[in-house]
Amino acid sequence: MSLRTRLLLAVLALVAAGFVVAGAATYLSLRSFLLERVDQQLRDARVPVARALSSGPGGALPFDPAGDDRARNLPPGTYGQVRDTSGAILNTVTFSYGDDEPAPVLPDPLPAAGARGATIFSAGSTDGTTAPGFRVLVQDVPSVQRVLVVAVPLTETRQTLAQLVGVEVVVLLGVLAALAVATWLIIKRDLRPLETMAVTADAIAAGDLTRRVQPAEGRTEVGRLGLSLNSMLARIEVAFAERAATEDKLRRFLADASHELRTPLTSIRGYSEMFERAKDEPEDLELAMRRIEEESRRMGVMVEELLVLARLGENREPERAPVDLARVVSDAVSDARAAAPQRDIRLESVETIDVLGDDHQLRQVVANLLSNAVRHTPDEAQIRVLLTAGDGHATLAVADDGPGLEPDAAAKVFEPFYRADESRARETGGAGLGLAIVAAIVEAHDGAVRLETAPGSGATFSVTIPLVDDPA
Numbered sequence: 001m002s003l004r005t006r007l008l009l010a011v012l013a014l015v016a017a018g019f020v021v022a023g024a025a026t027y028l029s030l031r032s033f034l035l036e037r038v039d040q041q042l043r044d045a046r047v048p049v050a051r052a053l054s055s056g057p058g059g060a061l062p063f064d065p066a067g068d069d070r071a072r073n074l075p076p077g078t079y080g081q082v083r084d085t086s087g088a089i090l091n092t093v094t095f096s097y098g099d100d101e102p103a104p105v106l107p108d109p110l111p112a113a114g115a116r117g118a119t120i121f122s123a124g125s126t127d128g129t130t131a132p133g134f135r136v137l138v139q140d141v142p143s144v145q146r147v148l149v150v151a152v153p154l155t156e157t158r159q160t161l162a163q164l165v166g167v168e169v170v171v172l173l174g175v176l177a178a179l180a181v182a183t184w185l186i187i188k189r190d191l192r193p194l195e196t197m198a199v200t201a202d203a204i205a206a207g208d209l210t211r212r213v214q215p216a217e218g219r220t221e222v223g224r225l226g227l228s229l230n231s232m233l234a235r236i237e238v239a240f241a242e243r244a245a246t247e248d249k250l251r252r253f254l255a256d257a258s259h260e261l262r263t264p265l266t267s268i269r270g271y272s273e274m275f276e277r278a279k280d281e282p283e284d285l286e287l288a289m290r291r292i293e294e295e296s297r298r299m300g301v302m303v304e305e306l307l308v309l310a311r312l313g314e315n316r317e318p319e320r321a322p323v324d325l326a327r328v329v330s331d332a333v334s335d336a337r338a339a340a341p342q343r344d345i346r347l348e349s350v351e352t353i354d355v356l357g358d359d360h361q362l363r364q365v366v367a368n369l370l371s372n373a374v375r376h377t378p379d380e381a382q383i384r385v386l387l388t389a390g391d392g393h394a395t396l397a398v399a400d401d402g403p404g405l406e407p408d409a410a411a412k413v414f415e416p417f418y419r420a421d422e423s424r425a426r427e428t429g430g431a432g433l434g435l436a437i438v439a440a441i442v443e444a445h446d447g448a449v450r451l452e453t454a455p456g457s458g459a460t461f462s463v464t465i466p467l468v469d470d471p472a
Contacts, residue, residue, distance in 0.1 A: 007187050008180065019171075019175065034157045041152050042150055045137075049095075049148070050080070052095075074152070078150070079104055079134070080094075081148075083146065083147040087147075101153070102133065102153070104126075105133075118137055123151065131154075134151040134152065134153055190222075193226070194222065212233060216229075267295045268296060274287075320356050322354045322355075324352050325465070326350055326352050326353045331363070332366035332367050335367065344382045349385070354467065355466065356468050356469075357445045357465065366398075368435065369398040369463070370385070373398055381400055381402045392467055394465050396462070397462045403456060404455045404457045406455055413435050415436060417436075446466055449464075
């Protein structure tokens with residue numbers, strides 16, 4: 001059963017229940033009022049009924065309402081009876097206006113009169129109706145040793161109550177019909193946004209993550225639902241885009257890694273075959289051994305760098321301990337000068353700067369930046385290293401006077417296996433993993449790395465890392 005049908009049935013059931021309760025209360029209240037009025041008619045009828053019983057023989061007597069003012073208000077069919085104290089009927093009278101009136105069916109024996117000398121109860125009728133047909137009063141008359149019975153028909157009362165029930169049923173059916181139509185239209189109008197949302201959800205499930213549900217505003221419950229769904233869909237779209245980007249990056253990484261590793265393996269295989277053929281040629285044998293050793297060493301470095309990237313990609317927190325970054329930078333500059341004594345490498349640094357991180361990884365960052373500057377700039381280009389502190393961060397800048405990079409190349413330098421100069425030999429240009437490792441390590445230390453460069457204006461790599469919190 002649909003939500004629309006359930007809501008409609010619930011509203012109709014509640015309204016019908018309310019009408020039934022209200023109708024029952026009205027019916028009982030009116031019935032009580034009418035019976036009280038009939039009971040008062042019974043009390044008023046005692047004198048005219050007693051006079052009629054005492055003035056004529058037993059049986060039904062013609063009655064002229066004009067003869068008694070109080071009898072003039074008695075309803076047609078009013079019945080009177082007098083008995084002795086043993087219960088024997090002495091005389092009866094029926095106030096008839098021309099039609100044969102039914103008589104009450106009285107119990108035998110009659111109920112005893114109450115403490116006030118009279119009792120009132122309901123009784124059946126000789127016309128065969130199942131409902132009470134008369135209201136009966138039993139009155140003791142001790143002075144003459146008689147019992148007076150007066151009965152007033154409930155015909156008008158039943159007719160009035162039946163008419164009330166008929167009116168209530170007609171009104172209930174009319175109200176329910178009008179309410180059903182109005183409620184159906186209102187529910188249809190208010191549920192239309194949900195149907196629109198369902199259509200949009202089907203489109204999203206089919207793969208169109210750019211779709212958004214409407215309405216999406218905070219004034220209504222459905223609108224607030226739309227806002228929540230749109231917010232969730234936006235996060236899902238971002239998550240799917242990130243997953244797609246990650247999968248694409250992983251595919252490219254595997255492809256590049258396979259390509260890079262295949263090159264030294266091919267060289268090693270070729271020189272191994274050359275080694276087999278050059279056993280009697282010392283020069284060829286020496287060349288084969290040297291090249292096998294060089295390619296093996298280069299492949300080992302590449303594998304080690306790949307392992308470093310893989311470990312950094314696991315999003316594991318690096319070891320955190322206070323590290324004097326000034327000492328790390330000074331050592332790295334000394335190492336670079338020793339490896340390339342012909343290069344002009346200048347250092348400007350404060351005496352000490354403490355950061356929180358992994359000493360080995362931070363040394364790798366500085367070493368890779370210096371190695372990149374030395375490898376990709378001409379020998380006459382100057383390399384400047386600047387280490388400063390401020391605003392809660394340590395900033396390391398490695399600048400050179402080299403040829404610089406085009407904007408497209410600068411945007412990709414931190415990607416694995418990317419080389420700005422594809423013509424550079426792998427033996428001198430590396431595998432393109434150094435700057436990717438720098439970016440991964442700096443990100444793991446809650447820092448940031450950026451490149452400022454332009455063709456012919458050199459390049460400046462800047463790394464910022466948070467300082468150790470001041471305990472003061």
